[in-house]
Amino acid sequence: MSGSLAVVGLGPGGPLTLTPEASAALESADALYGYGPYLDRVPARSGQTRHPSDNREEGARAAAALRHAAAGARVALISGGDPGVFAMAAAVCEQIEGGSETWRKLDLAIVPGITAMLAVAARVGAPLGHDFCAISLSDNLKPWDLIERRLDAAAGAGFVIALYNPISRARPWQLGAAFERLRRHLAPSTPVVFGRAVGRADEKVAVTSLEAAEPSAADMATLIIVGSSLTRVIARPGLAPLVYTPRSAPEAGT
C-alpha cells in the first residue's frame, strides 16, 4: 500500500502565506479533498482529481479522504488556516480512531499553516504578545454554558481571547452574547480587533473597543481578538493604529 494522506493548511488564503511544504503537498497529490471555497484557492493541475464538499461535513470529508488514501492514492485534504486549529486534523483523527484498522497504518502528515489569529494579529501589531487563548464560539459541538464558562475563565485570568467561528446564519446571537459576557470582566475601552480574509482581495481588518463592538461587523469568516486589561492602542499619524499586548504583566490580578 503506497497511499498517503496530507492534511494541508492553506493559511489565511493568499499565496504569499502558503508554506513551501504545503505547496509541495498540494502539487504532489493525486487527489484533493476540501470544503469547496477552500479548494477553489488551489490552482488546478492536470492528472489530479478534485473532490469538493460542503461546509459542516468534516467527518464525511475526512472519511472519504482516508478511504481514497487507503486505496493507494496520494491524497491532500485541505484546510483553511492551520489544520490543527478548529479544522480538519482533528476530524481526521476522530475518523482514524473510530474507523478501519488499515487507516491507523496510513502514511499521515499534518502540514501546518498560518492560523487566522496569527494573520489578523500581524495586521494590527501584536495583540497576542502575552498569554492568550483561542475559543470557538460554535455551540454545534459543545454546550453554550461551557463556552460562557471558558470566556469567564479566560477574561478573569487576564488572557487575550481569539474567537473563532463567531457567527453564522444558524448561530446569529452567540457573538453578541459573548461580548456581553466579556463586558462583565473587561473595561468598555478594551481593544477589540475584527479581521477576515487577510492577504486576499476582500481583506477587512478593523479596530474597535469592547463597548462599541457590534456582532453585525462579523461574518463566519471573521476572526475576533478581544484584548486583556493590558492591551494597548497606539495612534499613528496617517496610519492605522497599532494594537499590542505588552510582554510583561506587572502584578497578579491583571
Add this chain to the structure above:
Amino acid sequence: MSGSLAVVGLGPGGPLTLTPEASAALESADALYGYGPYLDRVPARSGQTRHPSDNREEGARAAAALRHAAAGARVALISGGDPGVFAMAAAVCEQIEGGSETWRKLDLAIVPGITAMLAVAARVGAPLGHDFCAISLSDNLKPWDLIERRLDAAAGAGFVIALYNPISRARPWQLGAAFERLRRHLAPSTPVVFGRAVGRADEKVAVTSLEAAEPSAADMATLIIVGSSLTRVIARPGLAPLVYTPRSAPEAGT
C-alpha cells in the same frame, strides 16, 4: 524617508515552513537584526548587513532596528516562530509607544510565521483541535503567582495548554512547578507532548503523560502541550501514536 521595518517570523526553523512573504522580506532587506542563532538560519546575501544580538535583549534589539529603519534603511527584524507570539512584534510596539515620534510614522509590517505550538501539534496529530491557550512560563516579565492563576483557570475550564519558554538555566524549577499545579486539575493519564526544533536536524518530539512528564526532558527551545480531559492518544502499529483533542465537548465540566 523611505525606510521600513519588517518583523519577520521564521517559523519553526526549516526552510519548508518559511512563507514566501517572509522569504521576500528577508531577501529585500538592507539590514537584518535578530537573536544570533535565529540570524544564523538566514542565508547571507551580499550588500546586506547583519546585526546579531544576545537573547533577552529584545527591547534594545527592537530599538536598534527602529533607529536603523528611521534613518532610511529597509530593515528586517527576525523572530523565531511567529513574531506575535511571545516574540519580537510586541517588543517593537513597546519601543514605538515609548520612543521617538518618527517611529510612529515608519512603514511597519509584521510578517507572520508558523508558531511552535502549531508545528509541534502537527507532528503528533491535532492536540489543539479544541479550545486552547498559550502561556509563557517565564517569570522574568510577570509574577509566578499570576502564571499559577492562569494554569488553574485554563486547566479548570478545559483548555488544552501550550507552554512556551518552559525552562532555562536561570529558571530551572518553573516547569516542574507548573506540572505539579496542573496535576491538581488533570488526571495522571492526561497526554503531554514535548517538541523542539520541528523540521530541523535536531528535531525531537515525544508523547508522554502528565504523571510521567519530566521537566528534564525540556530545554529552552521546547514547546510543551498539556492536553485537556478530552485529549486522546491513538496507538498505531509501527507508527508513533496520534494525539488529538476531539472537536466536540459533550458537557459542561469537561
